[in-house]
Amino acid sequence: MSALQYRDIGAPLEIVDIARPTPGPGQVVLQVTAAGVCHSDLHIIEASAADYRFGPLPMTLGHEAAGTVAAVGPGVEHFKLGTPVLVYGPWGCGVCHECSYGRENYCTHPDGVRPPGIAVDGAMAEYLLVDSERHLIPLGDLDPIQAVALTDAGLTSYHAVKRALPRLGAGSFALVIGVGGLGHIAIQIIRALGAARVIAVDISPEKLDLARTMGADHVVIGDSAAEQTIRSITAGRGVDAVFDFVGSQTTAEIAGRVAGTHAEITVVGVGGGAVPVGYRRLAFEASVRSTFWGSRGELWEVVDLARTGRLQVEVETHPLADAAEVYARLARGEVLGRAVVVP
Ligand code: NAD
Ligand code: ZN
Ligand code: ZN
Secondary structure, three states: OEEEEEOOOOOOOEEEEOOOOOOOOOOEEEEEEEEEEOHHHHHHHHOOOOOOOOOOOOEEOOOEEEEEEEEEOOOOOOOOOOOEEEEOOOOOOOOOHHHHOOOHHHOOOOOOOOOEOOOEOOOOEOEEEEOOHHHEEEOOOOOHHHHHHHHOHHHHHHHHHHHOHHHOOOOOEEEEEOOOHHHHHHHHHHHHHOOOEEEEEEOOHHHHHHHHHOOOOEEEEOOOOHHHHHHHHOOOOOEEEEEEOOOOHHHHHHHHHHEEEEEEEEEOOOOOOOOOOOOOOOOOOOEEEEOOOOOHHHHHHHHHHHHOOOOOOOEEEEEHHHHHHHHHHHHOOOOOOEEEEEO
């Protein structure tokens, strides 16, 4: 079968022909119907040899996956052949304390979380091996191309917003930094779950247009005047919640400076920045957290939210043969919403 692989540190992405996987006990093989292109994949392929802490190479990329059940191993009981599904990506051990709550994203097993496309072969291929039927959720009548980004861009945003929900009541302001795959869904989740007015920041005017379409009340271009603009929108008070989907040093510092008293700052972006924390470094009572993906239960919740029609994922689709070029476009900031590869 064809697969898009990262084969060696620094090597270009390549479409190669590899063996189609067969399911072992408890495992499921999906025929992939859609695979999302996430910015985190760029962090994988841009990592130096010293910083590389992902799966052994060559590795098939793709950690946002939708498919139909094509083969099941012994002991798989709940999914019949042909069932359309979404894949929960942060595969944990399933039995540790965190996993017992469905928070496999924070699995404490020494082997850690082993997502497809990050630790083992992923979804940018015709077929995907899923380690357990526990990691599948029924797609129902949702369109796989529309829904595939819910498994990461949707789930990660949902988890971040849900944690900050006490700060998103009427009269509050939520700031979304970076209106890409994650950010444009996060705006809709804030609108669906809370009553906050949403301020969106991006460096691209097209992304700000998308933010408006998705329900942002205010859009701010991410230049040196952004901080002052955000201050004046909030009448000097600062915002109640910040979701930083860039996470660079620049955006983390802006997040810290525009956060008001009691604000909740969530750093989701993998840009390596740090929010300065200390006495009078932040507004009093402000707190900062970083998050990784979300729980199995939260994936059910965000998919249910999509079933109500309140989440629109902006997608552009591409064949597998063009996947390497799609990553290049993402790196140049040219993808609006989420790019989805359809093998
Ligand atoms: P994306 O490329 O689709 O979107 C990034 C957006 O940020 C773009 O619209 C870009 O124009 C904007 N941007 C870039 N620099 C900016 C700046 N200085 N100020 C304002 N906006 C800026 O990326 P994505 O797939 O949405 O991922 C976003 C980040 O989240 C990435 O770092 C990714 O690795 C990370 N991520 C983290 C998790 C997690 O669990 N923590 C999960 C998924 C993705
Ligand atoms: Zn991702
Ligand atoms: Zn575990």
